[in-house]
Amino acid sequence: xxxxxxxxxxxxxxxxxxxxxxxxxxxxxxxxxxxxxxxxxxxxxxxxxxxxxxxxxxxxxxxxxxxxxxxxxxxxxxxxxxxxxxxxxxxxxxxxxxxxxxxxxxxxxxxxxxxxxxxxxxxxxxxxxxxxxxxxxxxxxxxxxxxxxxxxxxxxxxxxxxxxxxxxxxxxxxxxxxxxxxxxxxxxxxxxxxxxxxxxxxxxxxxxxxxxxxxxxxxxxxxxxxxxxxxxxxxxxxxxxxxxxxx
Numbered sequence: 001x002x003x004x005x006x007x008x009x010x011x012x013x014x015x016x017x018x019x020x021x022x023x024x025x026x027x028x029x030x031x032x033x034x035x036x037x038x039x040x041x042x043x044x045x046x047x048x049x050x051x052x053x054x055x056x057x058x059x060x061x062x063x064x065x066x067x068x069x070x071x072x073x074x075x076x077x078x079x080x081x082x083x084x085x086x087x088x089x090x091x092x093x094x095x096x097x098x099x100x101x102x103x104x105x106x107x108x109x110x111x112x113x114x115x116x117x118x119x120x121x122x123x124x125x126x127x128x129x130x131x132x133x134x135x136x137x138x139x140x141x142x143x144x145x146x147x148x149x150x151x152x153x154x155x156x157x158x159x160x161x162x163x164x165x166x167x168x169x170x171x172x173x174x175x176x177x178x179x180x181x182x183x184x185x186x187x188x189x190x191x192x193x194x195x196x197x198x199x200x201x202x203x204x205x206x207x208x209x210x211x212x213x214x215x216x217x218x219x220x221x222x223x224x225x226x227x228x229x230x231x232x233x234x235x236x237x238x239x240x241x242x243x244x245x246x247x
Contacts, residue, residue, distance in 0.1 A: 051164050055089045055183035062093055062181075065170065065235050072241040073097055073225050081112045081182055083149055089183040097226035098176040100195025107157045108178070108191055112150075147187050155180075159192035174233040176226075 052058050059076070066074045077092040092109070151160055163169050164187055169179050172190045180189040217224045225239050 049165055049167060051166060051169070051181075051186045051188055053184055053186045055091070055181060058181050059091060061166070065166075067238055070240045071238050073222070073229070073239050077109070079109065079113055081150070081154075082114070083146060083154065084144065088146075091181050092178055093173055093181065094178040095173065095176065095226070095229055097222035098194060098229060099178055100193050103157070103193040103195070104178060104191075108155060108180070108193070111154050111156060146182070146185055150182070151189065155189065155191065157191050157193065161190045161192075162187050163190055164188070170235045171233065174229065174235060176230070 052061070059078075062068075062076070068074050068076065073096040075092075075094050075096050077094075079090060079092075081088045081090045090112070092104070094104070147162065151162070163172070169188050169190065173179050176194040178191045178193055180191060182189075217227070228239070229237070
């Protein structure tokens with residue numbers, strides 16, 4: 001009997017009176033929460049929203065933002081810009097199906113790439129004013145500004161604006177504009193050359209709705225993708241091409 005009593009006492013659960021934890025103080029908990037939410041430790045807070053001066057950094061950022069490896073309608077056209085007999089690396093960002101390719105080729109890419117008298121002349125400086133002081137001719141010469149020179153001399157498009165924020169640039173590109181990035185400057189040229197398809201103003205024949213646009217898909221896939229882009233103005237929207245075989 002002694003053996004069974006010792007065995008039962010050994011197997012019997014005994015509630016422990018000592019606990020190995022301590023309640024934290026209110027000040028320590030608040031400091032810990034502040035440290036976890038600090039902008040220095042949050043990677044989303046440290047993202048640079050401004051355009052970089054390096055064309056390679058801007059290109060990689062745009063590729064990652066638009067997922068260009070799988071996004072089929074996002075186009076990046078890389079080329080060289082000729083300005084004052086110098087060449088600058090550049091690329092054009094636009095969405096296929098939402099721009100007028102003829103306007104882009106004729107009024108944007110062609111004036112920037114081709115060498116002519118307007119972008120190769122370096123002999124005459126830009127003289128602002130001339131004055132004579134003590135029998136000496138003083139001329140004020142305006143310093144060469146690549147941003148003003150491109151917008152005023154090399155891009156004959158009627159609607160050209162500039163921006164230095166990636167957020168504004170992506171919103172404009174998603175709406176159908178083209179973005180021109182040029183090396184050594186942190187300013188992007190936004191060119192309005194929209195050319196997406198629109199449905200003619202006619203009453204619908206079937207599926208009549210009271211509210212909402214009277215638009216629908218057509219046979220052209222690029223017209224359909226541009227229609228979706230116009231309603232979903234977000235760079236995270238991905239359109240991926242896929243081949244379907246009918247066996």
